[in-house]
Structures are given as structure tokens and as C-alpha cells.
Amino acid sequence: MKNLLFFLLISIAAKAQLSSKAEVVLVTVAPGKELHSAFGHSILWINDPVNGIDRAYSYGTFDFKTENFYLKFLMGTLPYTISVHSMQDEFNYNMQYEKRGMIAQKLELDSLQKNAILQDLETNLLPENREYAYKFFYDNCSTRIRDMIEKNAPGKYLWSQNPTLEGKSYRDWMNTYLAPNSWVTLGMNLALGIPANVTATASQSCYLPDNLSSATNLSKGLSANPVSLFDSEAEITKGFDFTGPFLVLGIVSLIIGFLTYRNAFPYVADVTLFALIGLIAWFVFFLGTATNHEVMAWNPASLMLFPLNFPLVIWFARNPVKWEKYLKIVTVLCFIGMIWCGLQFWPMLLAGLPIFIRLCSLSFIKK
Known part of the structure; x- marks a missing residue:
């Protein structure tokens, strides 16, 4: 009925x-x-x-x-x-x-x-x-x-024909609605690939309701x-988020850098770090290749984090010669990926910094 x-x-x-x-x-x-x-x-x-x-x-x-x-x-x-x-x-x-x-x-x-x-x-x-x-x-x-x-x-x-809505990429428009120091913001940017960096026309920028209203x-x-x-309720201005990625990943990078400098970074920590970063990279790679989210394709974050870090870290750790050659290649890829990601949204650098510190150390400093 x-x-x-x-x-x-x-x-x-x-x-x-x-x-x-x-x-x-x-x-x-x-x-x-x-x-x-x-x-x-x-x-x-x-x-x-x-x-x-x-x-x-x-x-x-x-x-x-x-x-x-x-x-x-x-x-x-x-x-x-x-x-x-x-x-x-x-x-x-x-x-x-x-x-x-x-x-x-x-x-x-x-x-x-x-x-x-x-x-x-x-x-x-x-x-x-x-x-x-x-x-x-x-x-x-x-x-x-x-x-x-x-x-x-x-x-x-x-x-x-609205010049005020021109000049920004899809990603840039998205980030105007998100707090920079946020795990959600970092995660969304890590998941987006090259298509999100296309500069949107004024018409295309109307994917955001406020822009459609403005146009x-x-x-x-x-x-x-x-x-x-x-009118909406007035938002309470939030201070610096001490649990956000800026501080957390910054402290993690400092600790890793300090332990690396003191030659006190344990083997098990390397295996854990490479495995964790590798698993995150596999998830990013999966989003860009195995889903219908075309804006997540061709993602330079895969170079920065590099999926093969897991499980190859376990296998290569038993073969120092092959491990050293692998590290040199991955260090270059990570560097390229970090520059690329940083140009898109600089906080993404923080996600790759811990692994990059260890890669540089293991590849070119410590034998």
C-alpha cells in the first residue's frame, strides 16, 4: 500500500x-x-x-x-x-x-x-x-x-565566468574546509592521487555548495x-591540537632522528617501522588501483611510503647485501615521493619523514 x-x-x-x-x-x-x-x-x-x-x-x-x-x-x-x-x-x-x-x-x-x-x-x-x-x-x-x-x-x-572561483585544484578547494592539523585531513590527502591536483575551472569548483551559491x-x-x-551556531575557536599529526609525527621523527644519530635504533624497531609504513602504503595503493575512486589513482604517496617495504623488510633483513641495494633504490623513490607530496599538501611530508630518516641512515651513513 x-x-x-x-x-x-x-x-x-x-x-x-x-x-x-x-x-x-x-x-x-x-x-x-x-x-x-x-x-x-x-x-x-x-x-x-x-x-x-x-x-x-x-x-x-x-x-x-x-x-x-x-x-x-x-x-x-x-x-x-x-x-x-x-x-x-x-x-x-x-x-x-x-x-x-x-x-x-x-x-x-x-x-x-x-x-x-x-x-x-x-x-x-x-x-x-x-x-x-x-x-x-x-x-x-x-x-x-x-x-x-x-x-x-x-x-x-x-x-x-566567475574569476573568484578559478586557480585552485580540487584538492585545494577541499582543504579549505578541513583543519590542516588533523588526522582526517592528512589521511584524505594521502589517499588522493594526481587527478585531485587538476586545477578546477570556475564551473568545476561548484562541486562545493558554497561555490555554487556564490556563482x-x-x-x-x-x-x-x-x-x-x-544562521549556524557560532563555532568555538579551537586552539592548537596537541594530538594532531603536526606534533605527534614531529616528535616521532625527532625520536627516530636522535636514536639514529646515537646509533641506538634497534633492529626490531626497523622491522616494525618498515612493516607499518609498508602496510599503510599497501592500503593507499589498494585505494588507487582496486576501487572505483578514480581520484585516488596515480598516487605519489605510494612512492614515499612504498608498499614493498612490507614484507620485503623481513626477507631482506636476512641478506645485508641485497638489503643495502634495495634501500638505496627506495631512498630515491621516497625522496621523489616526499617532494611530490609536499608540493600537493605539505603536511604529507610528516607521514614520510620517519621512514626517510631511517632510509638515509641505512643507505648512505651506517654500514
């Missing part, structure tokens, strides 16, 4: 013709505290008081209850969908539970364009169309709305001034 009612509502909405009072509104939700909400959210709201239509469409919806959720998320095969709610529900949820601000911008569209957008949204909402492969940089809640508007009002909103606002005469529905 519920399924029948659902299909009936979709059918009615899909065939509805909007009145002259109808509005298409871009609603931008501020970033949240959780990682999945850290970059904000975009909603396209169709409001027609004459016909009683109040539908707020969101792309990028997922369900934590999906079978094998974490495995599918890791592999890049987690199904994402379009969902629809009333604007009042969206407002209540973000205000009461998420505490995330919302701004609204009415788009200046003619009746044909408004109706075309509604029909496309409802078509996307059909069971056979609603699921899609989410891509953080290329196909998310913001890019889908950008493309929806461009498809049905071609050339009206010139997303690309829309600068389309003179094509959208009303943004109206704040409510």
Missing part, C-alpha cells in the same frame, strides 16, 4: 504544471560537524503555493543501513540517491538537529524552464533512476543541481539576493 501511494504521488507530481506563482529556489546548507557533512549541501526547492507543491530535492543521499555499508563506501560502490522532502522538514532537521545554517536564492526562470526542471527531478526520483554512482569531485549534490539548471536553462547561468549570486539579474533562513 505504501509503495502504491509513493508511485501515485510521483506520478501526480510528474504530470503537474506549475503556476505562474511557482518558484525554483537554490538552498545552500552550511557545513556540518561530521565528515560527510563537512563540505555543506545543496537543495533545489520547487515551491508552488497555488498547486500546493512543496518539494525540496536533495542528491547525494545515502543510507547507513545499506548492507556492507563500510565495504561499499571503501570500494566506491555505495549507492547514492535523490530524495525529496518538504522544505519545512528540511528546515526543522537542519535547525534543530544539525544546527546548520541555510540560505535561499530564488532563480529567475521562465515557466517552461521551471516545469522542465520539475519534470527532470521527478524522472530522477523514479525507482529505476534514483540510484547513481556518487563522485565527490564530479557528481555530487551540488554538481547535479548545477547540471540540472544548465540542462533546462542552457547558457543562462554562466558558472564558468549563482554573481549571475546578475538571474537570481534574487541570498536570504538567510537561519
Whole structure:
């Protein structure tokens, strides 16, 4: 019975013709505290008081209850969908539970364009169309709305003609929303490969909801001034994170450097360090080669950390001559990888510094 009612509502909405009072509104939700909400959210709201239509469409919806959720998320095969709610529900949820601000911008569209957008949204909402492969940089809640508007009002909103949104890479835009001294930030940057370093055009930078809102606002005469529905709670300014990677990895590197200088770094510590770094490198390599996350491909962090450190450290440790030759090669690769990673996001250097200290020592200093 519920399924029948659902299909009936979709059918009615899909065939509805909007009145002259109808509005298409871009609603931008501020970033949240959780990682999945850290970059904000975009909603396209169709409001027609004459016909009683109040539908707020969101792309990028997922369900934590999906079978094998974490495995599918890791592999890049987690199904994402379009969902629809009333604007009042969206407002209540973000205000009461998420505490995330919302701004609204009415788009200046003619009746044909408004109706075309509604029909496309409802078509996307059909069971056979609603699921899609989410891509953080290329196909998310913001890019889908950008493309929806461009498809049905071609050339009206010139997303690309916005110089304030040019000059940064996908990675750089992402990092503006993340704290530099954060394990999450370091992990995300280590996982991203060369594709994340491509300089995004102004249109491509609209993968971030705030940028889409900014680009829309600068389309003179094509959208009303943004109206704040409510403001986010003021964030408490955090001081230096003494448990973040800056201090922790810095201290680890100093300890390793001191013990190396005193020739007091034990054999078992070398095996442990090389094995741990090797395992992390295998995980990075796996993300770039065995998943659907194409932005993680061709990752220079694999050179810096080098997957073969494990298990070869165990085998080579029994053969000093072969071990010394192997170390020289890996030291050069690690150096190249560190320079490459540092140019992308300098804190990544901290992840490679401990192993680089030992590589230099074992390769060129200690015999």
C-alpha cells in the first residue's frame, strides 16, 4: 500500500504544471560537524503555493543501513540517491538537529524552464533512476543541481565566468574546509592521487555548495539576493591540537632522528617501522588501483611510503647485501615521493619523514 501511494504521488507530481506563482529556489546548507557533512549541501526547492507543491530535492543521499555499508563506501560502490522532502522538514532537521545554517536564492526562470526542471527531478526520483554512482569531485549534490539548471536553462547561468572561483585544484578547494592539523585531513590527502591536483575551472569548483551559491549570486539579474533562513551556531575557536599529526609525527621523527644519530635504533624497531609504513602504503595503493575512486589513482604517496617495504623488510633483513641495494633504490623513490607530496599538501611530508630518516641512515651513513 505504501509503495502504491509513493508511485501515485510521483506520478501526480510528474504530470503537474506549475503556476505562474511557482518558484525554483537554490538552498545552500552550511557545513556540518561530521565528515560527510563537512563540505555543506545543496537543495533545489520547487515551491508552488497555488498547486500546493512543496518539494525540496536533495542528491547525494545515502543510507547507513545499506548492507556492507563500510565495504561499499571503501570500494566506491555505495549507492547514492535523490530524495525529496518538504522544505519545512528540511528546515526543522537542519535547525534543530544539525544546527546548520541555510540560505535561499530564488532563480529567475521562465515557466517552461521551471516545469522542465520539475519534470527532470521527478524522472530522477523514479525507482529505476534514483540510484547513481556518487563522485565527490564530479557528481555530487551540488554538481547535479548545477547540471540540472544548465540542462533546462542552457547558457543562462554562466558558472564558468566567475574569476573568484578559478586557480585552485580540487584538492585545494577541499582543504579549505578541513583543519590542516588533523588526522582526517592528512589521511584524505594521502589517499588522493594526481587527478585531485587538476586545477578546477570556475564551473568545476561548484562541486562545493558554497561555490555554487556564490556563482549563482554573481549571475546578475538571474537570481534574487541570498536570504538567510537561519544562521549556524557560532563555532568555538579551537586552539592548537596537541594530538594532531603536526606534533605527534614531529616528535616521532625527532625520536627516530636522535636514536639514529646515537646509533641506538634497534633492529626490531626497523622491522616494525618498515612493516607499518609498508602496510599503510599497501592500503593507499589498494585505494588507487582496486576501487572505483578514480581520484585516488596515480598516487605519489605510494612512492614515499612504498608498499614493498612490507614484507620485503623481513626477507631482506636476512641478506645485508641485497638489503643495502634495495634501500638505496627506495631512498630515491621516497625522496621523489616526499617532494611530490609536499608540493600537493605539505603536511604529507610528516607521514614520510620517519621512514626517510631511517632510509638515509641505512643507505648512505651506517654500514
